[in-house]
Amino acid sequence: MVDNLWSLIQTLRHTNPLILNMTNQVVMNTTANALLAVGASPIMAHEESEIQALTTQADSLVINIGTLDKLLVESMRLALQQAHSSHKPWVLDPVGVGASSYRTETVQSLLQFSPSVIRGNATEIRSLSADKAVLSKGVDSLHRSDEALNTAKMVSLKYAAVVAISGATDYIIDGERIVRIENGDPMMRLVTGLGCTATALIGAFIARSSTVFESTIAAVALLSVVGELVAKRAEGPASLQLLIHDKLYNITEQEFKDHLKIVVG
Structure with a gap:
């Protein structure tokens, strides 16, 4: 599998897919730069009058609900x-779902458009279960990644989507x-938007791939390995x-x- 993952990384570098990002205001710059670094071409847009045309041009979509408003949600629905x-792959990042009824209702409406991948922290993934209320702390996770595994399996089967759980240990289901994936570094939690970066990278990897599961693994593995490699040289979160x-x-x-630490099964 490791050889296949590296092949996907190389393919991305050489194919330069166009990724339409409807993401939050906090992370636009860092998300765009991360996509450029791996060989993708980002476009950051949300205006209703152009979003369908841009969706047609894009190879994949990244939908991130971090900073919601009603106009953005309507544009997201049009894009989806x-x-x-047109059978475009897309990834959903349900940032802070469960923190408010508006976020939860928005995510439930977006899920009806059949995401290829759903990525979130453990609390966000647990909050996708309609039969339980999950205590949340804004966009921060209050649970270990493995505590969301049962919900992730259920969500994956219900929506026919790959589910990625980010945390000290990352899971792809x-x-x-x-x-x-058992890479990464604790300091990564102190850099705002790294989860959003993971979601954007997933969007890039699934853009021109027929293997959504392996492409999601490649994206998550790449960011986790990279974070682990450079953390020892970082003086703090900014330099990291x-x-x-x-x-x-x-x-x-x-x-x-x-450096990749991967366990299958």
């Missing part, structure tokens, strides 16, 4: 209608298939963010394969 009709972008750009095959 177009994506659904496709129905009954589970992969665990910059070093992550550099290493996304220049990571070598040997670095990736030597």
Whole structure:
């Protein structure tokens, strides 16, 4: 599998897919730079009058609800209608779902457009279960990644989507298939928007791939390995963010394969 993951990284670098990001105001710059670093071409847009045309041009969509408003939600629905009709892959980041009824209702409406991938922290993934209320702390996770596994399996089967759970250990679930990534560094929690970066990278990897599960694994693995590699050189969260972008750009095959800690099943 490791060879296949590296092949997906190389393919992304050479194919330059166009990724339409309807993301939150906090992370637009860092998200765009991360996508450029791995070889994708980002476009950041949300205006209702152009969003369907841009969706048609894009290879995939990233939908991130971090900073919601009613106009943005309506544009997201228009984009997803177009994506659904033209079979475009898309990834949903349900940031802070469960923190308010508005977020929860918005996510439930977006899920009807059949996301290819859903990525969130453990609390966000647990909050996708309609039969339970989950205590949340804004956009922060209050649960370990493994505590969301049962919900992730259920959500994956219900929506026929790959589910990625981010945390100290990352999990990627496709129905009954589970992969665990044991890379990363605790300091990554102190950099705002790294989860959003993971979602954007997933959007890039699934853009021109027929293997959504492996493409999601490749995206999550790449960011986790990169974070672990550069954390030892970072003086703090600010320099860590910059070093992550550099290493996304220049990571070598040997670095990736030597440091990846992956468990299948």
